[in-house]
Amino acid sequence: MSEAATSGSGMSGSGRGSCVIAGLGPGDPSLITPQVKAALDAATDVVGYIPYVRRIAPRPGLRLHESDNRVELDRARHALEMAEEGRHVVVVSSGDPGVFAMAAAIFEAVEAHPPWAALEITVLPGITAMLAAAAAAGAPLGHDFCAINLSDNLKPWALIEERLTLALRADFAIALYNPRSKARPDGFGRCLDLLRAQVEPERLILFARAVSTPDQDLRTLPLAECTPEMADMRTIVSIGARATRAIPRPDRAPFLYTPRSVPE
Amino acid sequence: MSEAATSGSGMSGSGRGSCVIAGLGPGDPSLITPQVKAALDAATDVVGYIPYVRRIAPRPGLRLHESDNRVELDRARHALEMAEEGRHVVVVSSGDPGVFAMAAAIFEAVEAHPPWAALEITVLPGITAMLAAAAAAGAPLGHDFCAINLSDNLKPWALIEERLTLALRADFAIALYNPRSKARPDGFGRCLDLLRAQVEPERLILFARAVSTPDQDLRTLPLAECTPEMADMRTIVSIGARATRAIPRPDRAPFLYTPRSVPE
Secondary structure, three states, rough: OOEEEEEOOOOOOOOOOOOEEEEOOOOOOOHOOHHHHHHHHHHHEEEHHHHHHHOOOOOOOOOOEEOOOOOHHHHHHHHHHHOOOHHHHHEEOOOOOOOOOOOHHHHHHHOOHHHHHHHHEEEEOOOOHHHHHHHEEEEEOOOOOEEEEOOOOOOOOHHHHOOOOOOOOOOEEEEEEOOOOOOOOOOHHHHHHHHHHOOOOEEEEEEEOOOOOOOOOOEEEEEHOOOHOHHHHHHHHEEEOOOOOOEEEEEEEEEEEEOOOOOO | EEEOOOOOOOOOOOOOOEEEEEOOOOOOOHHOOOHHHHHHHOOOOOEEEEEOOOOOOOOOOOEEEEEEEOOOHHHHHHHHHHOOOOOEEEEEOOOOOOOHHHHHHHHHHHHHHHHHOEEEEEEEOOOHHHHHHHHHHEEEEOOOOOEEEEOOOOOOOHHHHHHHHHHOOOOEEEEEEEOOOOOOHHHHHHHHHHHHHOOOOOOEEEEEEOOOOOOEEEEEHHHHOHHHHHHHOOOOEEEEOOOOEEEOOOOOEEEOOOOOOOOO
């Protein structure tokens, strides 16, 4: 865990500290809520995965604590220890902190060390990637939907396949987080195989990469044309429900949407 | 549909109009993104369900168009007609416009009238109620989850029961939108009966009412103690997954959270 203390001591050691777990949204600064902005302005310490902490502007009195991916529990304990010392800590997540992000890790750390439950701990919501992706494409989550983390780092792969199968039977629109990484190159291909075995080849799939950033790239195509390398860790994959459809536009990508009604 | 034209003509009749479908978040103004704020500041017309339009401050040059609930398609067509006339229209939804709100209704109207597909139509995401409710309670959606609209106005009740049953089998945390209204007083009671038949009486249920407003009220209790009248149209009901648990706090409501990992 590296620390880039910018300067100053902030408020430390005395008084009552706090730990705020805040969502920075998917990337565009205009998607950060004023509530989160105010928490960052009041912070003495910001803690998070390197690329998220780098989104915070340094200022006197603010210490920035960057840590690697996959050390969420260490990071959570570090944040809670500093809050216990009287500091005002903001733990930053991309998107919403309650969706496959730091909020659950903080509560796991609190559960393992009950005195921390007396600390001032607050979760501030953010724009989660699947909703930013949906908005950029149209309204593909316009009816009942689910969100599945495709990483099998913390759960068995068989459970992922079972959830996908039940979600397809329920005809949910499905948002997949963390579809594919260098350490997990094969899971998304297996997911596509499962889809091909269970739904029609025309089913519409949205690949939404780096939504709301300058690198944003949206592609909608039928399942039959999807390949594993279309997804990476910056991609949200949105699997349409049966009724999900595209509306053609002149000279533009189509709108993708799921109607609100399901006929009898 | 009533119209409260505050004054001025705005930009109309000439030039290229636009239709922005924007999410106002669950109620607290500090949860409105700067992106949505900028769209409202540039609007000539704001369209929406009465209580959402009342959240917009009147100003010269802005026309406010309030409409009743359950006239979503009429409202969508009205917005698109004004955009076609060159006006800058913002359709406001509570929460996120892509989650059981106006974005899908707009695209239904566009699909039925293809020339509207050439209009400048943009969806701006917002903080949806289930994520604000989750943040206020802790991290109950900390693992795979789904969102189900409990209203059977636009889909058969049997489909709702099928989706609930499959979601419980998949062990999703479940967020229920629109659980109970005066026009639909019985559905949520049937939902509780279904839950009692399928999961253990200790399963934790969160009732999050009017989240982020001065009326906010959060209650977490085991399924065995839940009654239908605990929910209304301002309530999000969050059904825990098997692993969802409460962390006691001194003199405060417990934190509610779902761990990130599922053991083999």
